[in-house]
Amino acid sequence: xxxxxCKKGGxxxxxxxxxxxIVGGVNWGLVGLGMLLGTVGGWNVVNMIxxxxxxxxxxxxxxxxxxxxxxxxxxxxxxxxxxACATCATEAPKTEGTM
Numbered sequence: 660x661x662x663x664x665c666k667k668g669g670x671x672x673x674x675x676x677x678x679x680x681i682v683g684g685v686n687w688g689l690v691g692l693g694m695l696l697g698t699v700g701g702w703n704v705v706n707m708i709x710x711x712x713x714x715x716x717x718x719x720x721x722x723x724x725x726x727x728x729x730x731x732x733x734x735x736x737x738x739x740x741x742x743a744c745a746t747c748a749t750e751a752p753k754t755e756g757t758m
Contacts, residue, residue, distance in 0.1 A: 669734060669736075669738060669739040670734060670736045670738045670739050672729070672734060672736070673729070673734040673736075673739050675726070676725075676726035676727075676729040676730055676734070677726075677730070679722055679723045679726035680723065680726050680727055680730050682705075682723065683720075683723035683724075683726070683727070685704075686703060686704050686705050689701075689702040689703070689704060690702060690703050705719055705720070
């Protein structure tokens with residue numbers, strides 16, 4: 660019986676990629692909103708937090724870009740490729756209407 664190990668959504672790298680893509684998307688949404696509202700500095704949260712360290716800011720943007728590529732092509736690890744743990748993959752599928 661599965662112990663909810665398959666419901667976590669893949670490997671750690673895939674989860675980090677999802678989080679970084681969400682952070683990047685929200686950041687770009689705030690930048691666009693700031694531009695529409697006419698604010699001079701914009702609402703670039705990454706720049707607000709890491710603007711004093713440009714190299715670290717660039718690394719964050721690079722990681723967000725790499726995460727987007729991972730999301731486009733998908734993670735190729737065994738856990739993400741199979742979609743289930745070994746326990747769940749070996750269990751017989753449940754069918755309705757059988758006795």
